[in-house]
Amino acid sequence: MGNLKIRKLPSIRRLPTYLYKLKEMDRDGVGIVATPELARCMNLAEIVIRKDLALTGVSGQPGVGYRVPELIDAIVRYLKWDSPAEAVLMGVGSLGKALLGYSGFADIGLQIVAAFDSDPSKIGESVHGRTVMASAAVGPWLKMHPVPLGIICVPAAGAQEAADQLVAGGVRGIWNFANVSLVTPDDVIVQREVIAGGLAELSVKLGVLNGGGMPLE
Amino acid sequence: MGNLKIRKLPSIRRLPTYLYKLKEMDRDGVGIVATPELARCMNLAEIVIRKDLALTGVSGQPGVGYRVPELIDAIVRYLKWDSPAEAVLMGVGSLGKALLGYSGFADIGLQIVAAFDSDPSKIGESVHGRTVMASAAVGPWLKMHPVPLGIICVPAAGAQEAADQLVAGGVRGIWNFANVSLVTPDDVIVQREVIAGGLAELSVKLGVLNGGGMPLE
DNA sequence: TAGATTGTTAATCGATTAACAATC
DNA sequence: TAGATTGTTAATCGATTAACAATC
Numbered sequence: 001m002g003n004l005k006i007r008k009l010p011s012i013r014r015l016p017t018y019l020y021k022l023k024e025m026d027r028d029g030v031g032i033v034a035t036p037e038l039a040r041c042m043n044l045a046e047i048v049i050r051k052d053l054a055l056t057g058v059s060g061q062p063g064v065g066y067r068v069p070e071l072i073d074a075i076v077r078y079l080k081w082d083s084p085a086e087a088v089l090m091g092v093g094s095l096g097k098a099l100l101g102y103s104g105f106a107d108i109g110l111q112i113v114a115a116f117d118s119d120p121s122k123i124g125e126s127v128h129g130r131t132v133m134a135s136a137a138v139g140p141w142l143k144m145h146p147v148p149l150g151i152i153c154v155p156a157a158g159a160q161e162a163a164d165q166l167v168a169g170g171v172r173g174i175w176n177f178a179n180v181s182l183v184t185p186d187d188v189i190v191q192r193e194v195i196a197g198g199l200a201e202l203s204v205k206l207g208v209l210n211g212g213g214m215p216l217e
Numbered sequence: 218m219g220n221l222k223i224r225k226l227p228s229i230r231r232l233p234t235y236l237y238k239l240k241e242m243d244r245d246g247v248g249i250v251a252t253p254e255l256a257r258c259m260n261l262a263e264i265v266i267r268k269d270l271a272l273t274g275v276s277g278q279p280g281v282g283y284r285v286p287e288l289i290d291a292i293v294r295y296l297k298w299d300s301p302a303e304a305v306l307m308g309v310g311s312l313g314k315a316l317l318g319y320s321g322f323a324d325i326g327l328q329i330v331a332a333f334d335s336d337p338s339k340i341g342e343s344v345h346g347r348t349v350m351a352s353a354a355v356g357p358w359l360k361m362h363p364v365p366l367g368i369i370c371v372p373a374a375g376a377q378e379a380a381d382q383l384v385a386g387g388v389r390g391i392w393n394f395a396n397v398s399l400v401t402p403d404d405v406i407v408q409r410e411v412i413a414g415g416l417a418e419l420s421v422k423l424g425v426l427n428g429g430g431m432p433l434e
Numbered sequence: 435t436a437g438a439t440t441g442t443t444a445a446t447c448g449a450t451t452a453a454c455a456a457t458c
Numbered sequence: 459t460a461g462a463t464t465g466t467t468a469a470t471c472g473a474t475t476a477a478c479a480a481t482c
Contacts (some may be wrong), residue, residue: 003260004422010473012421017415020373020396034439042222043398050441062440062481098375104396108413111359128311146303148423156237172422175416179237179321181260189426191419193412196233196325199392201475202297202408204229205221206365206390207297209406227449251463267465279457279464370451 004189011052015075016108017042018052022072023107032063064091081109086147087175090133090162091154092117092125095177099151100128111148114138118158135162142169151175152182221406228269232292233325234259235269239289240324249281296328303364304392307379308351308371309334309342312394317345317415318369331355333374352379359386368392369399380407 006012021042021212027034032205035046042049053066058074060066076082089096089112100112115127118135133141135154150166152159152174159178166174176182176192178203184190223229238259256263270283275291277283293299306313306329316322317329319403332344335352343347350358352371367383369376369391376395383391390406393399399407 003333004426006422006425007472009418012409012417013414016417017398017411019413021398023368024373036439041398044402045475046439051474054441060440063438064482065439075340079417080424085420094315094318098311102313104413108416110416111272114261115414121244142324149419156241166450172426177235181238181258183260187426189419189422191415193415194230194234195238196236196321197230198408199327200229200233201226201327202390202392202406203297203302204295205223205406205408208223209221209389209404253443253463263449263463267463268450271465277464280462281458282463 003186008055011055012079012081012150014048014052018049019072019075019079019108022068022075026068026072027059030068032065033068033071034060034092037065048165076109079108084109084111086111087149087151088113088138088142088147088166088169088171089115089151090117090138090154091152091158091178092119092122092127092133093153093155094152096151097127097152099122100130110149112151113145114141116141118154136164138162138165139169141163142166142171145168148172149175151177155175220403225272228272229296231265231269232263232273232296235266236289236292236296236325239285239292243285243289247285249278249282250285250288254282293326296325301328302366303328303330304368305330305355305359305364305383305386305388306332306367306368306370307334307352307355307383308369308375308395309344310370310372313370314344316370317347317364327366330362331357331358335371341417352382355379355382355384359383359388363387365389366392368394370394383409386402412420 022079035049039046053071056074056078058066058071078186087098092115096115100115113134115130116133116135116138118122121133123134150171152162154162156179159176159180163170163182163184164176167184171188171190171193174182174184176190182185182190231289252266255266273291273295275283275288303310304327306316309332316420317332331350332347333350333352333355334340339349340351365388367388369377369379373396376393376397377399379400380391380401384401384405388405391399391401393407394408401407
């Protein structure tokens with residue numbers, strides 16, 4: 001069902017965080033950085049950072065630190081963000097619009113090249129420079145312009161249909177923001193994003209801090 | 218720095234996922250559900266589900282299953298989503314707008330009651346029914362209307378200042394969508410959301426599936 | 435050489451998975 | 459009673475943390 005178990009997932013998820021900080025340092029002209037400093041600005045333990053960075057295959061200089069540009073390179077290559085990946089977007093609601101307008105994707109090599117929606121009133125509309133097409137057209141469109149990724153921002157009820165269309169169109173990965181579990185062939189990887197998960201975590205932490213008793217009011 | 222280690226975090230993050238599915242079942246009139254069926258529709262192992270649900274303190278009937286409304290209740294109570302939590306939003310860019318327009322928050326008891334931005338051209342604008350106020354006004358505003366949560370959707374460069382204002386205003390938790398680590402007092406919990414983390418995971422999984430060689434093109 | 439940091443190897447901790455007795 | 463599922467107890471696996479030798 002498009003599932004795949006891999007190891008070091010927590011480290012992998014932290015890599016973009018390093019990347020942001022390192023790019024900032026690079027812009028500021030910082031050439032070398034050592035773990036203790038990264039630990040301070042990122043609020044992580046030194047050993048976590050060393051282990052995470054080791055994953056990318058980069059090597060630092062004992063007693064000195066890591067070369068910032070080399071580190072950036074290693075992370076970008078490890079995540080395969082060096083060559084841009086193209087994606088199509090299904091569902092131009094508020095979240096879909098936000099993703100279309102998010103300039104940060106350029107940094108990480110993601111390009112949303114087309115957007116689709118099933119609402120006739122949205123079709124033809126231009127959103128952040130892309131003209132919204134009819135959802136039903138995504139299959140034929142992908143035949144003409146094959147892209148490896150699909151992003152699903154439609155309401156839960158329509159998500160499986162959107163996924164089916166993307167799969168039929170030949171995408172290899174789906175980034176799913178809808179609140180449902182999608183069924184796909186084994187060779188199509190689905191990454192589900194549950195925004196509410198973060199809020200659940202925050203909520204429980206606040207409760208614990210409060211002594212477990214009172215709700216958030 | 219607003220950090221806090223708690224256990225069973227993976228389970229906690231999965232709870233909203235169950236909640237979505239269970240509410241759907243409830244709407245469809247399903248009164249009882251057993252683990253094997255949940256496992257099928259959610260693409261999780263049975264034992265994972267039993268352990269996760271046990272966390273909420275709910276108890277099922279051996280040989281039968283769980284009562285759906287009871288389960289919903291237990292999760293909602295465990296997450297403290299039974300009483301609505303109010304939040305203010307800092308930064309009405311594309312992501313901020315998306316969150317203001319997201320109807321799903323009502324389901325999970327989150328209410329964004331005010332929105333602030335530092336861009337003069339946005340101040341006074343109405344976004345999804347809320348009038349945008351000047352960022353600098355958030356402190357005084359919070360004095361008049363204390364709320365427990367702040368959401369940060371400003372660009373990275375302004376995030377720490379936004380956090381400082383929220384902390385001064387007395388919020389107890391911050392949901393941070395900016396790409397920086399925030400410094401806050403120990404009793405203010407920060408939940409950082411790194412959207413790119415999911416993309417990193419997807420990217421690595423696709424690479425592994427590909428045999429590790431080729432990039433996403 | 436002395437000081438600092440890297441990177442390896444081992445220890446701990448917690449999450450996931452398995453097995454099964456208890457229960458409807 | 460037989461069949462099914464829950465919930466507990468134990469086993470496995472992997473992530474985090476600690477200690478330290480190697481290196482600049």
